[in-house]
Amino acid sequence: xxxxxxxxxxxxxxxxxxxxxxxxxxxxxxxxxxxxxxxxxxxxxxxxxxxxxxxxxxxxxxxxxxxxxxxxxxxxxxxxxxxxxxxxxxxxxxxxxxxxxxxxxxxxxxxxxxxxxxxxxxxxxxxxxxxxxxxxxxxxxxxxxxxxxxxxxxxxxxxxxxxxxxxxxxxxxxxxxxxxxxxxxxxxxxxxxxxxxxxxxx
Amino acid sequence: xxxxxxxxxxxxxxxxxxxxxxxxxxxxxxxxxxxxxxxxxxxxxxxxxxxxxxxxxxxxxxxxxxxxxxxxxxxxxxxxxxxxxxxxxxxxxxxxxxxxxxxxxxxxxxxxxxxxxxxxxxxxxxxxxxxxxxxxxxxxxxxxxxxxxxxxxxxxxxxxxxxxxxxxxxxxxxxxxxxxx
Numbered sequence: 405x406x407x408x409x410x411x412x413x414x415x416x417x418x419x420x421x422x423x424x425x426x427x428x429x430x431x432x433x434x435x436x437x438x439x440x441x442x443x444x445x446x447x448x449x450x451x452x453x454x455x456x457x458x459x460x461x462x463x464x465x466x467x468x469x470x471x472x473x474x475x476x477x478x479x480x481x482x483x484x485x486x487x488x489x490x491x492x493x494x495x496x497x498x499x500x501x502x503x504x505x506x507x508x509x510x511x512x513x514x515x516x517x518x519x520x521x522x523x524x525x526x527x528x529x530x531x532x533x534x535x536x537x538x539x540x541x542x543x544x545x546x547x548x549x550x551x552x553x554x555x556x557x558x559x560x561x562x563x564x565x566x567x568x569x570x571x572x573x574x575x576x577x578x579x580x581x582x583x584x585x586x587x588x589x590x591x592x593x594x595x596x597x598x599x600x601x602x603x604x605x606x
Numbered sequence: 607x608x609x610x611x612x613x614x615x616x617x618x619x620x621x622x623x624x625x626x627x628x629x630x631x632x633x634x635x636x637x638x639x640x641x642x643x644x645x646x647x648x649x650x651x652x653x654x655x656x657x658x659x660x661x662x663x664x665x666x667x668x669x670x671x672x673x674x675x676x677x678x679x680x681x682x683x684x685x686x687x688x689x690x691x692x693x694x695x696x697x698x699x700x701x702x703x704x705x706x707x708x709x710x711x712x713x714x715x716x717x718x719x720x721x722x723x724x725x726x727x728x729x730x731x732x733x734x735x736x737x738x739x740x741x742x743x744x745x746x747x748x749x750x751x752x753x754x755x756x757x758x759x760x761x762x763x764x765x766x767x768x769x770x771x772x773x774x775x776x777x778x779x780x781x782x783x784x785x786x787x
Binding site: 432436437440441453458529586 | 613614617618643644646651653660661662666669670674
């Protein structure tokens, strides 16, 4: 089964290299989730992530002749998408994302969890996303590629055009920053809870 | 308390030696600050690892198809405008000496009309003369040049015209390559 999927993919890749749109559409269909997820994690907004993912696929299609078949296609796609998002982040002004937008944003499959667990899940997701958004564009890309796509240091280095040493140091810094932010969030939550529990003096 | 090299070990994803691991554990037991950071990192990493891939809204592939068609249309329009512009510029450059001559000589609109008419008459005369000369030359050549040569000439001319049409068509339809950042 896996072999037949791989064969199909190699046929689509071959046809796409000759400019076959239908064949590339099959690849878009197969890889829309990982590419969209990367853009969403990088940019934090569903509409912008959709636009960035569409542009990434368009860039990939126009540059299919440059694709090296020895490289994993999904990694090549993620390279294009992450570079596109890094560029967008550099150009973007600081914007504030409202909580409403978050709640209405796309949600992962949480149909099996109850309403309370879904709220906890959503809170955890927001917390993680907020922390990721505190990181610099390339640190953010490195963390996402490492944790969501299990990329090796070498693959991240190649995707972000960095040396392996630079990737290690970026990941080190980002992990430290995430731990500190997580700790700070926990501290604030504890203070908030204590204040709620205290009897009102009024 | 000195937190190095324990902090570095904590945040690097390199595998530690058994001795280093033991040393780190002892430090975490003694140092509240590093212990809190280690716990926070483990919790955050746990949350990161449990996050699912978020899929786009349904119809993503169709929207991609629409977008590519839209871009193609824009690109074709741009190519057509470029070709038209190039031809217009060429025609303008070719007729520039003629226009300059008219404006240098002509003094009134009447003069311009007379000049234009004179030019048209000149061109008609030149065309008539060229036509006469060509007919005379062809009349002379028709008997001297063998029929096979005429066929070859006609074939080459036809091929060149076809090639030109195909090239123009391909230039119009060629997608513009983009550089990957």
